[in-house]
Amino acid sequence: MSVTAAKGFTAAGIAAGIKESGNPDLALVVNEGPRRSAAGVFTANRVKAAPVLWSEQVVKGGAVSAVVLNSGGANACTGPRGFQDTHATAEKAAEVLGHSAGEVAVASTGLIGVYLPMDRLLPGIEKAAAGLSPHGGEEAAVAIKTTDTVHKTAVYEGEGWTVGGMAKGAGMLAPGLATMLVVLTTDADLDAPDLDAALRASARTTFDRIDSDGCMSTNDTVLLLASGASGVVPDGGGFAEAVRVVCDDLARQLIGDAEGASKDIRIEVVNAATEDDAVEVGRSLARNNLLKCAIHGEDPNWGRVLSAIGTTSAVFDPDRLNVAINDVWVCRDGSIGDDRELVDMRGREVCVTADLAAGQEAAVIWANDLTAEYVHENSAYSS
């Protein structure tokens, strides 16, 4: 399913030899039309990888006919040579597929600061193009994995139209505007501005609200491509909701497979004065290493929640804060509340509710715990 669930798309995933392991490392997604409208959101990191700089320009044109994605190297912090490599990648795909290079988006993921092996990548594009199939979505999703343990796909069936997508992401997972590599496709008959509106609205409350490890990538890219092959023009609200559901599903899968994590933490900030306040508080909890350790240890240590809230600029009165962990209100009015022994944190999912008692706005941020496995996985040489 994945990116080929919607009509009008073909895909392939192959091993080009970019990864030393020999695992699949190159994916190709092609929009067979009749439309080729597209939208994208990219990392807010000011240090952007070459493929991000390239694809931002491609998407500005409103049309994308193909996406080349590679794992095994991020092509970030690689200077002019890195940008030339991305350009050559798009040119090669354009040549093989008979499209314009200006409509070929490129996305890369892997280690920062190493050049891509172009002598393997370019022949890989020919091999992938030869294997393009309307059933290739799963293979493509597999080929973009790095430290992901599973590939991530999602599909939403509308009234005569479909939205499908694939995602990868396991570390450096704290998107500022988008996350990691995500390609969404639809056969709905929509133009680029419609896609852009739906994608930005969806990313804002899905990918933008997961924060696994506080580290924003140089390569985050989310693309939404429309083929129009269904011939159906969905209503704007219904389509936007479909995109949101697929983004939310993929975002949740990213958190569920984050490097070394043993818990998925749902942080609900409620009764905030503004949505921005709720997001700021949620992110401060998501990034608090002591709280992440406590949740790993199944310790309902609400003092660490309050000390994190106290570092924000949100509107609140310290003496009115309430905190629940898995629905037990362990902190009431900024002080000791219900018996912490009542909290059962044995499940994979833990819910932390922070009640700011300052208004009526709310937000949910998804995060992970901090584990020895995370340290191990990320302290190995250039993982």
Next chain:
Amino acid sequence: MSVTAAKGFTAAGIAAGIKESGNPDLALVVNEGPRRSAAGVFTANRVKAAPVLWSEQVVKGGAVSAVVLNSGGANACTGPRGFQDTHATAEKAAEVLGHSAGEVAVASTGLIGVYLPMDRLLPGIEKAAAGLSPHGGEEAAVAIKTTDTVHKTAVYEGEGWTVGGMAKGAGMLAPGLATMLVVLTTDADLDAPDLDAALRASARTTFDRIDSDGCMSTNDTVLLLASGASGVVPDGGGFAEAVRVVCDDLARQLIGDAEGASKDIRIEVVNAATEDDAVEVGRSLARNNLLKCAIHGEDPNWGRVLSAIGTTSAVFDPDRLNVAINDVWVCRDGSIGDDRELVDMRGREVCVTADLAAGQEAAVIWANDLTAEYVHENSAYSS
């Protein structure tokens, strides 16, 4: 030595039974005069412990005759009862010492969200007062330890006057204005405004620039007390420098004993447009879990340095950034620089230099690596 290195001070450290382990947990520092001028800086956390709220008011009066410090409980997030407990602590010390409670500062450290055992703490004050000695500084430094593995003291000898101090701190170590519990004493003949100026200037570039784990405490307190017992009025610049040296020494000791750390990381940000830019970039590196893991693994992963710089608002051009790790320039002009194999990271101290190529300002932030031991220590039940 410690807080009794300067003339005019007595101190004691005893086991009052606040800690279940029976280890020392109550310290008393008394200014015997003739002066009792004082200054203090406190946590910028908006959730402040009861003793911080109390001591802020005491210090505003410009005079402190005694400080009661306890480990074994932070008395934070304990509501009106917690504040009454702090008040009762000051009243008890005032009664025993024959001073005004309004000149008794209180500092607490330990678990957030539990009440102090006042039935043990108040008798402990009587016991400590009975043991006051001009040689009691070391015992006092020992009694304020929590997860600290060693007690921390520092002394600076001026021309006829002395500055001494003690500190504790091992986790939740990212001060916003000050750090953990620190008491500095001097026998210099100075009034409160002079002390305040010297202390604020020193804290800004010492305690404010260590960031072990990104987590700001509710209890951070730094006090500077002057007895005037030397009869010497030092020149302002010389005294400020003495305070800075002592603060820097203690701050460095805090980083060297941070929970679970295996590396002390000196982050030098150079050629920044402003000092604020340098500090913002330094702190973003100090708090980047992936970089902290890489340094733990002795991996000169400069890509993680650039991705962290990219999240800041500092002035820089991504194509002009340079990064050195232990003096090897592994990143030049935002791209691949000298051979990373040349970097030797085996020592306890690792230096990361980030050259923003945007101006002439600089700052140094001290941080720690992220280790499985940190996770272990902080995921144990309510450590």
